[in-house]
Amino acid sequence: MRNKYFKYICLLSLGAFCYSCSDDNTENVGGGSGEGEQGTEQEIVRSYKLGTLAGFEGDLRTKMDIPFTQSTVMYNRSLFYRYIASAYPDQIAPEPPATPEAEEPKKQVYPSPITEADWWDNFVEEIAYSGQDYVAMNCRGEASGVDHGRPALLPKMIEAIQRKGLENKFKIAIFDDTPASWSAARNAALGYGYDSKPFKDGTRVEGSHYPLLFLDPEKEDQKGPGNEFRKEIYYYIWDTNLKPAFENMPRDYWFEINGRPVIFFWNPNGFLQDSYLGELMTKYPDKYVSTTGLDHTKADAYNGKLSYILKCISDDFNTEFGVRPFLIVQREWTDRDYSLVDCPYLDGIHNWFAVPTMDMSEDVYNENLIYNTYIPSYNFKGFKVGSGCPGFVQGDRSRPNYQLIDADHGKFATKMFESFLNMKPDLVFLEGFTDVAENAAWWRSKDRTYYDYPNQRINLLRKYGNHPFPMEQRLEAEACDFCYKGTVSGNKIETSLTEQEMTNAPEQFVVKRCEDSKYSGGWHTNLTAEGLNTLKWKELPFRSGQNTIRFRYSSNTVAAISCLIGDTMTKSISLPATGGTWEEAEVAIYSRDTRGYADFNLIVSEGDISLNYVEIIAEK
Numbered sequence: 001m002r003n004k005y006f007k008y009i010c011l012l013s014l015g016a017f018c019y020s021c022s023d024d025n026t027e028n029v030g031g032g033s034g035e036g037e038q039g040t041e042q043e044i045v046r047s048y049k050l051g052t053l054a055g056f057e058g059d060l061r062t063k064m065d066i067p068f069t070q071s072t073v074m075y076n077r078s079l080f081y082r083y084i085a086s087a088y089p090d091q092i093a094p095e096p097p098a099t100p101e102a103e104e105p106k107k108q109v110y111p112s113p114i115t116e117a118d119w120w121d122n123f124v125e126e127i128a129y130s131g132q133d134y135v136a137m138n139c140r141g142e143a144s145g146v147d148h149g150r151p152a153l154l155p156k157m158i159e160a161i162q163r164k165g166l167e168n169k170f171k172i173a174i175f176d177d178t179p180a181s182w183s184a185a186r187n188a189a190l191g192y193g194y195d196s197k198p199f200k201d202g203t204r205v206e207g208s209h210y211p212l213l214f215l216d217p218e219k220e221d222q223k224g225p226g227n228e229f230r231k232e233i234y235y236y237i238w239d240t241n242l243k244p245a246f247e248n249m250p251r252d253y254w255f256e257i258n259g260r261p262v263i264f265f266w267n268p269n270g271f272l273q274d275s276y277l278g279e280l281m282t283k284y285p286d287k288y289v290s291t292t293g294l295d296h297t298k299a300d301a302y303n304g305k306l307s308y309i310l311k312c313i314s315d316d317f318n319t320e321f322g323v324r325p326f327l328i329v330q331r332e333w334t335d336r337d338y339s340l341v342d343c344p345y346l347d348g349i350h351n352w353f354a355v356p357t358m359d360m361s362e363d364v365y366n367e368n369l370i371y372n373t374y375i376p377s378y379n380f381k382g383f384k385v386g387s388g389c390p391g392f393v394q395g396d397r398s399r400p401n402y403q404l405i406d407a408d409h410g411k412f413a414t415k416m417f418e419s420f421l422n423m424k425p426d427l428v429f430l431e432g433f434t435d436v437a438e439n440a441a442w443w444r445s446k447d448r449t450y451y452d453y454p455n456q457r458i459n460l461l462r463k464y465g466n467h468p469f470p471m472e473q474r475l476e477a478e479a480c481d482f483c484y485k486g487t488v489s490g491n492k493i494e495t496s497l498t499e500q501e502m503t504n505a506p507e508q509f510v511v512k513r514c515e516d517s518k519y520s521g522g523w524h525t526n527l528t529a530e531g532l533n534t535l536k537w538k539e540l541p542f543r544s545g546q547n548t549i550r551f552r553y554s555s556n557t558v559a560a561i562s563c564l565i566g567d568t569m570t571k572s573i574s575l576p577a578t579g580g581t582w583e584e585a586e587v588a589i590y591s592r593d594t595r596g597y598a599d600f601n602l603i604v605s606e607g608d609i610s611l612n613y614v615e616i617i618a619e620k
Contacts, residue, residue, distance in 0.1 A: 058147030082506035559607030566598030
């Protein structure tokens with residue numbers, strides 16, 4: 001998601017809107033460390049709560065093998081899609097035949113016996129591991145029947161959180177994807193197709209326009225139940241999207257600001273008004289007349305209407321759930337309805353980033369990159385929201401003017417986070433934990449074009465979040481950054497491979513489905529001293545004092561285990577055979593004087609084990 005034509009200006013006529021600047025403390029907080037020089041020696045407190053937008057549409061959950069679409073290359077597909085292949089290597093297609101006469105290769109079958117629960121389990125594990133305060137689930141309603149962000153699926157997320165023992169690790173906000181939920185879902189329900197602007201045979205489908213311009217919702221609403229506003233517009237906003245979204249989540253899971261659950265809204269442009277409406281007004285001047293008396297092509301064409309919709313949402317939410325929601329809209333709402341400046345139901349504005357295109361001149365591109373790609377602190381009524389993304393690539397396969405924000409191996413995101421530390425917003429809202437289509441995802445990925453290792457972006461989220469040095473860490477074995485064959489030599493682990501040559505556990509086909517009853521199993525990694533025997537995680541946070549390392553493992557043989565943490569090699573210990581059952585064992589104590597970051601390696605130097613996860617537990 002992006003604003004293609006975002007301009008780095010404020011609506012000066014709306015004096016309450018301002019880009020937060022000199023009135024904030026702009027000292028260079030953090031100095032690039034991400035620690036912010038805040039809090040005690042152990043605890044860090046940010047000015048903001050940190051979260052990401054996350055989609056959960058059907059294609060995202062089931063078509064994990066797709067490497068590209070007609071519009072873009074999927075560089076940062078989830079690492080999770082590889083679990084399928086590594087759990088069932090017999091389904092991996094061999095190399096294509098060298099000659100046309102050779103036998104055709106067996107085709108890959110996706111998605112294998114991966115279940116809906118598997119996808120949700122991995123999703124919530126990664127959100128929790130990243131240390132976010134909240135995740136905003138991208139809801140597009142139930143009216144269309146399309147599996148494109150259905151609120152009815154949110155209980156599956158709650159079930160996964162409970163299966164994985166992640167209660168209280170993060171909260172859930174709702175993101176209303178307005179072009180989809182307010183327009184595309186409505187059009188699909190009315191038989192026009194799932195599109196905010198359906199066309200048939202090259203012509204816009206008449207009747208599929210968004211009718212708000214020609215309707216006064218407040219006056220219509222006074223007619224009582226079943227009025228046109230409630231039936232034709234608001235039904236798709238409230239009854240089939242926002243209301244069921246919160247009905248499907250227990251209150252304990254809601255992300256709240258000052259005790260009020262948070263709802264984000266996306267950009268209303270494009271479906272509120274477009275050239276098609278002008279055609280209708282010319283063709284049917286008596287039928288299509290703006291109720292505001294304003295030109296549909298001009299700003300403020302919906303004066304008072306968007307404010308009234310927010311009032312309805314707030315009132316109905318309060319009636320249904322006993323609390324008023326905290327409503328945050330995208331800035332371009334204010335272009336369509338100036339009354340929002342005084343709307344008592346609007347609590348915040350997120351000024352979504354824009355993405356420059358590669359057909360711009362170098363000077364224009366660089367100017368856009370500097371000013372439009374992240375917003376450290378947009379101020380509305382004293383509540384400041386920061387927004388941005390880790391990187392962005394779309395359109396590179398189909399047109400020369402593809403959109404690009406170079407992630408630059410985490411450097412772009414680091415600069416963005418440092419700006420948040422400087423500007424001190426109250427809330428940070430980021431694109432987009434699962435946004436693989438725009439290569440803006442934060443999840444684990446094997447992308448080596450724009451990043452260096454699978455957990456790099458997740459590590460950045462945690463580093464700049466409110467839990468950068470957690471008391472407890474659970475490292476899922478299948479989610480390591482590298483898997484390789486190593487040997488113990490004195491106080492280090494040696495290998496002939498560089499990190500650039502290493503791959504991860506799923507790509508090495510050592511990840512298998514785990515039948516462990518703890519946290520519903522999930523996946524484990526098989527390690528053997530005679531082959532792939534070493535796992536590595538990059539840049540893990542460690543607290544000062546003693547850190548206890550524990551394994552959850554299964555083994556049919558006695559195994560020798562040791563860990564390399566930074567430059568510290570722990571002594572080798574012997575893990576007993578478990579006879580195929582899953583056991584827990586303390587394998588090392590790692591001590592340090594101050595908190596900091598270190599690479600973590602574990603190696604099996606004798607025997608073999610199946611490793612479910614590693615726990616790192618700091619002393620209290």
